[in-house]
Amino acid sequence: MKNERKRTYLMIALPILALFICFNTVPLIRGVIYSFTNFKGFGSYDWVGLRNYADLFTDARVLKSYLFTFKLAVVTTIVVNVLSLILAMALNSEIRAKSFFRGAYFLPNVLGALVVGYIFNYFFTYILPAFAKMAGIGALEGSILSKEGLAWIGIMIVCAWQAVAMNTIIYISGLQTVPEDVYEAGGLDGATGWNKFRHLTLPLIMPFVTINLVLCGKNFLMVFDQIMALTKGGPAQSTESISYLIYNNGMSGGQFGFQSANAVVFFIVIVAISVAQMKFTSKKEEQL
Numbered sequence: 472m473k474n475e476r477k478r479t480y481l482m483i484a485l486p487i488l489a490l491f492i493c494f495n496t497v498p499l500i501r502g503v504i505y506s507f508t509n510f511k512g513f514g515s516y517d518w519v520g521l522r523n524y525a526d527l528f529t530d531a532r533v534l535k536s537y538l539f540t541f542k543l544a545v546v547t548t549i550v551v552n553v554l555s556l557i558l559a560m561a562l563n564s565e566i567r568a569k570s571f572f573r574g575a576y577f578l579p580n581v582l583g584a585l586v587v588g589y590i591f592n593y594f595f596t597y598i599l600p601a602f603a604k605m606a607g608i609g610a611l612e613g614s615i616l617s618k619e620g621l622a623w624i625g626i627m628i629v630c631a632w633q634a635v636a637m638n639t640i641i642y643i644s645g646l647q648t649v650p651e652d653v654y655e656a657g658g659l660d661g662a663t664g665w666n667k668f669r670h671l672t673l674p675l676i677m678p679f680v681t682i683n684l685v686l687c688g689k690n691f692l693m694v695f696d697q698i699m700a701l702t703k704g705g706p707a708q709s710t711e712s713i714s715y716l717i718y719n720n721g722m723s724g725g726q727f728g729f730q731s732a733n734a735v736v737f738f739i740v741i742v743a744i745s746v747a748q749m750k751f752t753s754k755k756e757e758q759l
Contacts (some may be wrong), residue, residue: 502734506734510728510731532571539709547627547631548688551683555635562643578636583696585700586697588696588700592616599614618706619709623710683750689744698710
């Protein structure tokens with residue numbers, strides 16, 4: 472009976488494992504191999520060794536995309552987590568129609584990123600300038616997506632608007648694990664307001680903060696759909712993220728081998744940042 476059960480589990484797992492290897496592991500290995508070539512995405516290619524990796528650190532466009540991506544990821548991660556925590560605390564309190572508001576705030580997460588991006592593209596291009604013109608705000612009379620200094624803010628707003636939903640749900644789950652006895656004991660010691668949050672709530676939900684920070688950091692470093700829908704890397708390549716650069720120049724720019732090397736380096740960077748985040752927040756959990 473036990474052997475039959477093991478055989479059944481194995482039969483269920485093997486097809487999934489085969490699909491994972493076929494559509495994830497094999498392309499990953501092929502991408503690493505192509506990173507050592509001058510492959511253009513078609514035709515023959517030659518081995519170039521580590522030349523692609525060396526050229527990455529001298530390519531101004533690549534370095535600019537890294538700077539933009541890190542700036543966007545850091546700012547958006549902070550904005551999303553602050554807003555999500557505030558919303559979670561509000562939705563976890565004793566308010567009327569709590570379930571309705573939770574569902575309403577989660578709606579943006581259900582919508583596709585491209586759909587949301589195209590909607591906001593219309594908003595930033597036509598609706599916001601029209602309101603700005605009526606209000607006499609000259610700086611916003613044109614589309615912010617067409618301005619090098621403001622386009623990234625539009626992308627940040629769209630990314631944050633969609634990401635807040637899931638982070639809020641995670642924070643609500645964390646807040647619901649905090650025992651009421653803790654707040655009662657804190658109230659007896661005079662803990663109220665900010666002190667109550669800082670010394671009681673935050674230490675107890677720190678594991679959930681860690682999860683949200685890591686997920687946000689990873690997702691915003693890999694931002695692609697919003698840029699595709701809003702700016703396509705413009706204006707003047709000022710909003711070109713690493714993922715978009717890899718896709719655009721690798722698929723249609725004849726730099727498949729070079730951008731494969733970029734993708735390998737980017738993968739290592741994301742893993743390193745995620746591990747560093749986990750270690751840092753783990754130390755914070757111990758301190759709190």
